[in-house]
Amino acid sequence: MTDREARRQQILDRARDVFARRGYHQAKIDDIVAAAGVARGTFYLYFQDKRAIFEELFRRFWQKIVVSMARIDVERPVEPQVLAQIRRILDVFLDDPAMAKILLSDAAGLDAEFDRRLLAFASDAAKLLEDALREGQDWGLVKPGSPSVLGFFLVGGVKEVLLQMVRSSMPIDREATTRDIYAVLARGILVETPKVKARAAAAGAKRPKGVGAKGAPKRKKTLAG
Amino acid sequence: MTDREARRQQILDRARDVFARRGYHQAKIDDIVAAAGVARGTFYLYFQDKRAIFEELFRRFWQKIVVSMARIDVERPVEPQVLAQIRRILDVFLDDPAMAKILLSDAAGLDAEFDRRLLAFASDAAKLLEDALREGQDWGLVKPGSPSVLGFFLVGGVKEVLLQMVRSSMPIDREATTRDIYAVLARGILVETPKVKARAAAAGAKRPKGVGAKGAPKRKKTLAG
DNA sequence: CGGGCGACTGACACTCGCGTCTGATCCGAG
DNA sequence: CTCGGATCAGACGCGAGTGTCAGTCGCCCG
Numbered sequence: 001m002t003d004r005e006a007r008r009q010q011i012l013d014r015a016r017d018v019f020a021r022r023g024y025h026q027a028k029i030d031d032i033v034a035a036a037g038v039a040r041g042t043f044y045l046y047f048q049d050k051r052a053i054f055e056e057l058f059r060r061f062w063q064k065i066v067v068s069m070a071r072i073d074v075e076r077p078v079e080p081q082v083l084a085q086i087r088r089i090l091d092v093f094l095d096d097p098a099m100a101k102i103l104l105s106d107a108a109g110l111d112a113e114f115d116r117r118l119l120a121f122a123s124d125a126a127k128l129l130e131d132a133l134r135e136g137q138d139w140g141l142v143k144p145g146s147p148s149v150l151g152f153f154l155v156g157g158v159k160e161v162l163l164q165m166v167r168s169s170m171p172i173d174r175e176a177t178t179r180d181i182y183a184v185l186a187r188g189i190l191v192e193t194p195k196v197k198a199r200a201a202a203a204g205a206k207r208p209k210g211v212g213a214k215g216a217p218k219r220k221k222t223l224a225g
Numbered sequence: 226m227t228d229r230e231a232r233r234q235q236i237l238d239r240a241r242d243v244f245a246r247r248g249y250h251q252a253k254i255d256d257i258v259a260a261a262g263v264a265r266g267t268f269y270l271y272f273q274d275k276r277a278i279f280e281e282l283f284r285r286f287w288q289k290i291v292v293s294m295a296r297i298d299v300e301r302p303v304e305p306q307v308l309a310q311i312r313r314i315l316d317v318f319l320d321d322p323a324m325a326k327i328l329l330s331d332a333a334g335l336d337a338e339f340d341r342r343l344l345a346f347a348s349d350a351a352k353l354l355e356d357a358l359r360e361g362q363d364w365g366l367v368k369p370g371s372p373s374v375l376g377f378f379l380v381g382g383v384k385e386v387l388l389q390m391v392r393s394s395m396p397i398d399r400e401a402t403t404r405d406i407y408a409v410l411a412r413g414i415l416v417e418t419p420k421v422k423a424r425a426a427a428a429g430a431k432r433p434k435g436v437g438a439k440g441a442p443k444r445k446k447t448l449a450g
Numbered sequence: 451c452g453g454g455c456g457a458c459t460g461a462c463a464c465t466c467g468c469g470t471c472t473g474a475t476c477c478g479a480g
Numbered sequence: 481c482t483c484g485g486a487t488c489a490g491a492c493g494c495g496a497g498t499g500t501c502a503g504t505c506g507c508c509c510g
Contacts, residue, residue: 004486020265023334025250039488044469105333109248119392126389143412149405152389153382160381161374164351180370187368188413197480205322232457253497264459269499452510459504468494475488480481 004190006048011036012060015053019220020098023052024106043049051110058107061099068092072132082185087178089158094174102179126151233271236261240278245323249279249331277337283332286324293317297357299364308412312384312403321393321401329388351376379410 018027029050033043046055072081074075093100107118129151136142140151150173158181186207242338243290245251256267263378293313318325332343351384354376361367367375383406390397 023340025334026336029469030467040490041470042487045487049469051252108330109250109334111251112247115248122389123393144410145405145408147402148389149402150409153406153409156385156388157378157382160384161377163381164347164373164377168348176371177374180374181378183368183370184375184409184413186413188409188411194361194377203463254499255497265455265498265502271455274499317461330463438455454510455488455506455508457505459502461502462500463498464500465502466496468496469492470494472490472503473488476486478483478485480483 007038011043011046012037012057013052016057016098016102019054019057019106020101024102054110055114058103061096061103064092064096065089074136074141078141079182079186083178083182086158086181087174090162090174090178094163094165094172097169100162100166104166107149128157128217157181176202217222232263232267236263236268236271237278237282239329241282241323244282244331245326246281246341249335269272276339276340279335280339283326283328286310286321286328289317289321299361299366303366304407304411308407311401311406315387315399315403318387319390319397322394325387325391329384329391351380374410382406392447 001060015027018031018035020032021027026051029040031042032053033040047056068091070081070085070087070088075091076134086177093104108115126148130147133142133147133150137144137147161177161181165177195216240252240257243256245259246252247256252266257275257278258265272281272374281285288385295306295313297303306343320330321391333340341450351373355372358367358372358375362369362372380411386402386406390402
């Protein structure tokens with residue numbers, strides 16, 4: 001039956017490409033069978049319908065992600081563990097850009113049932129992350145703040161960075177990106193300065209208070225994703 | 226013609242609700258006309274097709290966002306400006322949760338043309354934000370790191386927080402959320418500690434290095450969105 | 451009063467893509 | 481060579497959903 005498995009895999013691979021290129025709704029069965037070089041009927045020999053093949057792709061990639069996860073051991077130095085974790089996630093997504101794009105931009109909005117399942121995943125995982133952050137706060141490793149807000153922020157940040165990287169298909173320095181993300185986690189992006197109440201009216205290149213540049217354009221971007 | 230405008234607005238409002246509830250693809254013209262209490266034909270008197278009404282909703286909301294934006298003046302204290310900016314964004318989205326949900330989760334993946342336009346928006350805005358961050362780095366206000374990675378991270382973080390808030394429709398403390406987001410921007414989430422190379426093997430509740438709790442579950446959440 | 455106008459209606463014809471099915475073809479095993 | 485299973489090409493029927501169009505209705509104006 002290794003023959004059958006190979007054929008199945010071939011169709012899966014091509015379907016993945018089509019989904020990534022066109023998006024779920026624009027991807028027609030005809031596109032998939034054409035890309036896979038098989039007849040229409042053959043497709044239905046291996047998969048019940050379009051939804052089923054999409055779910056299988058989704059499930060397989062999800063599995064890779066889950067495997068890449070490791071709990072942080074607070075008894076040991078945390079920084080290298082977190083760096084390694086970030087790097088693993090980057091690798092999983094960037095090694096399969098097509099699936100990454102599908103997961104990050106097409107997965108939502110398929111239908112009510114699929115959305116429901118994603119939401120369920122999301123809320124389970126959010127709760128776990130919340131607990132992890134709360135625990136970190138208890139240990140004094142994580143700063144105060146609503147754990148759920150922090151968690152969503154981190155998750156969203158990583159998602160967006162990955163999505164943009166995959167979309168623009170520009171050259172990616174994974175090592176540098178890992179460090180950048182870690183830097184945000186660890187220290188934020190604004191320079192820490194003593195509480196200088198400097199009203200700083202006049203000119204001169206004296207830096208005012210310790211806060212960052214965040215201009216109008218920023219959120220523009222936000223929504224475009 | 227105020228009559229005509231009113232009718233148009235009525236259809237727009239109801240369509241917004243339907244899109245928010247069902248998502249773009251699941252929302253049928255029949256759903257919209259039923260919700261608006263008009264006949265099928267009437268809909269086409271006011272809008273060319275489903276795509277057109279969606280674009281109009283999108284365009285209007287986008288306008289509100291653009292208006293809410295203000296450039297950060299580095300000559301004046303930055304912290305209050307950034308806090309106010311975060312708060313304005315929160316207000317725009319949370320005051321119209323239906324549109325927020327549509328924008329944040331249904332906008333991508335409509336079709337090739339719409340995606341293309343979103344990407345254009347995104348890359349323009351990303352470039353502007355990149356410039357802002359780079360400028361901030363020149364001024365010493367923003368820490369080193371790839372401006373584009375930082376920018377995407379921030380944008381993604383804000384998006385995700387908003388999306389989850391809108392989705393779960395739980396009670397929201399806008400003031401506290403504003404502070405939480407600012408805190409991440411300004412200082413990250415991990416507690417800063419001196420470079421203690423503490424290998425810290427044994428037990429004991431001594432805190433190791435200054436890094437945060439980020440466990441396996443986290444990314445699970447990531448993808449679910 | 452009646453004729454015309456424009457907003458509105460909803461049944462209808464049409465398109466599109468899905469999933470099935472049929473008969474032909476290919477190929478390895480016996 | 482022959483048989484049977486897998487595959488092929490593509491025609492087919494079908495249901496969902498769209499956009500249209502002939503017709504209705506209330507209103508105003510002469």
